[in-house]
Amino acid sequence: MQLIDGNAIAATLVAELKARVAALPGRKPCLALVRVGEDPASVSYVRKKEKTAAEIGIESRVILPPVSISQAELEKLIDDLNADPAVDGILVQSPLPKNLDEPAAFRRIAAHKDVDGFHTLNLGKLVQEDDSGFVACTPAGIMELLARSGVDLKGKHVVVLGRSLIVGKPAALLALQKKAGANGTVTICHSGTADVAALTRLADVLIAAIGKPEFVKADMVKPGAVVIDVGINRVPDPSKKTGYKLVGDVDFDGVAPLASQITPVPGGVGPMTVCMLMRNTLKARLSAG
Amino acid sequence: MQLIDGNAIAATLVAELKARVAALPGRKPCLALVRVGEDPASVSYVRKKEKTAAEIGIESRVILPPVSISQAELEKLIDDLNADPAVDGILVQSPLPKNLDEPAAFRRIAAHKDVDGFHTLNLGKLVQEDDSGFVACTPAGIMELLARSGVDLKGKHVVVLGRSLIVGKPAALLALQKKAGANGTVTICHSGTADVAALTRLADVLIAAIGKPEFVKADMVKPGAVVIDVGINRVPDPSKKTGYKLVGDVDFDGVAPLASQITPVPGGVGPMTVCMLMRNTLKARLSAG
Numbered sequence A, B: 001m002q003l004i005d006g007n008a009i010a011a012t013l014v015a016e017l018k019a020r021v022a023a024l025p026g027r028k029p030c031l032a033l034v035r036v037g038e039d040p041a042s043v044s045y046v047r048k049k050e051k052t053a054a055e056i057g058i059e060s061r062v063i064l065p066p067v068s069i070s071q072a073e074l075e076k077l078i079d080d081l082n083a084d085p086a087v088d089g090i091l092v093q094s095p096l097p098k099n100l101d102e103p104a105a106f107r108r109i110a111a112h113k114d115v116d117g118f119h120t121l122n123l124g125k126l127v128q129e130d131d132s133g134f135v136a137c138t139p140a141g142i143m144e145l146l147a148r149s150g151v152d153l154k155g156k157h158v159v160v161l162g163r164s165l166i167v168g169k170p171a172a173l174l175a176l177q178k179k180a181g182a183n184g185t186v187t188i189c190h191s192g193t194a195d196v197a198a199l200t201r202l203a204d205v206l207i208a209a210i211g212k213p214e215f216v217k218a219d220m221v222k223p224g225a226v227v228i229d230v231g232i233n234r235v236p237d238p239s240k241k242t243g244y245k246l247v248g249d250v251d252f253d254g255v256a257p258l259a260s261q262i263t264p265v266p267g268g269v270g271p272m273t274v275c276m277l278m279r280n281t282l283k284a285r286l287s288a289g
Helices: A006-022 A040-056 A071-083 A102-108 A120-128 A137-148 A168-176 A196-200 A270-288 B006-022 B040-056 B071-083 B102-108 B120-128 B137-148 B168-176 B196-200 B270-288
Strands: A030-034 A059-063 A089-092 A157-161 A185-189 A205-208 A226-229 A233-236 A244-247 B030-034 B059-063 B089-092 B157-161 B185-189 B205-208 B226-229 B233-236 B244-247
Touching (some): A030 A071, A030 A270, A071 A089, A071 A102, A089 A102, A089 A270, A120 B120, A137 A168, A137 A226, A157 A168, A157 A196, A168 A185, A168 A205, A168 B120, A185 A196, B006 B040, B006 B137, B006 B270, B030 B040, B030 B071, B030 B270, B040 B059, B071 B089, B089 B102, B089 B270, B120 B168, B137 B168, B137 B270, B157 B168, B157 B196, B168 B185, B168 B205, B185 B196
Parallel strands (some): A157 A185, A157 A205, B030 B059, B030 B089, B157 B185
Antiparallel strands (some): A185 B185, B233 B244
């Protein structure tokens, strides 16, 4: 079994992006990060994005509207960022306070600045295999992890657990594309699937993004499979100072001995996501000219 | 084995649409049909669309630019139709003459008049399960055939053969949606799939859209499966006056005895496609207000 080290691959990618940004003539790419309120996870995510941007040489503009901001004011703020030629990418950190309409806010971001890849047009381009769009960061990170671990999906059966808009569906659509590295045969399982284990056992590459702690057990995995664990679940752990530990959607200890390659949680898919956001921001800068 | 009679289901649907259009206050829905050149198949398709529109009470406006039309002139024509409040839906008949850029022409059609469902935004909405968009006619017709044949995809394994933009991918995305009638577990196979038969044999519902005459043989089908044949292939047949006969992607004679339900070719999916175009045109009219 070989561990897919997301931290190491992300570090390589950061170095590559840094070199590309350094070589860029003219202004540096600029990412606007909008965070409303003080949700602790959001504070930490935005800080991480700022830090990675700085490391690469991407300018970040952190905007912290008060929790009292109205939907109209938030949309006005997004409109202004859309219109600002000095801003390449816009990210509105999820979750927004419950009184705000998050899907409407996301829809407001112009497709060509939608570095999160959530815009309807960018999803449509993914279906059309049109590379001019932005792909959501987590599925893009999965493809990058696979490519840099020498896993070519051609002729492989890829089973995706989960059909979310931000992971499962785009990951399935990426794996299916008729492109080098992809071209996989794809099965998508979800909460309504009758016999999940019968299908996951067919997977040459298993992508677990179902949000259930340690859902994938050893008897659900074919020996020699590549296992990508997208889950980040908090489970109680009294031995920790925080009172919890992070586990994935895969029972790592049980599955790892069977897998040819596997991502750990944390330190697998997670570190790639921020890198892909930075790559999308650089792409937006290059498209903006 | 029960035959899924596409002609009969289409006739029911035409009657329903006719009643809905008759009950519509104000102007009737209007579909612009743009056909460039005299490709015999295109002539026949456009005539069929005109005829079905007339039967339902949908106005059709057939526009026949000369083959000498330039790309710029064609796009100007589409722009004018986009801007015309009396036109609800626009269809540019494929294939266009080779000197014209067909994808660019399709892209030019405004998303809210794109009754063919090919626009990037409409594909994105399909991914997002946003019903405000238009779904491509053939996959929409497949879902309608299944629904009207009492086939609920919930808990079923749907195997789609083919990943085209106009059938395979949208059919897979529809079958996957978390909606009544859908909610299937979906596998997409294609030219790069290693062992197609092993996967098709798992299908509770098999959708064949791979464009290979009689590709699906009896030993590729699980007894009791529902088989939807989207293929329309011409194969030589000296016994016919035309010199050819139409066959599907399924070896009907071999597979039919095994299937619980199956569509014939012709007379299965084919007749539904034009109905769905008309349903999309009515939807466009209702959205236009």
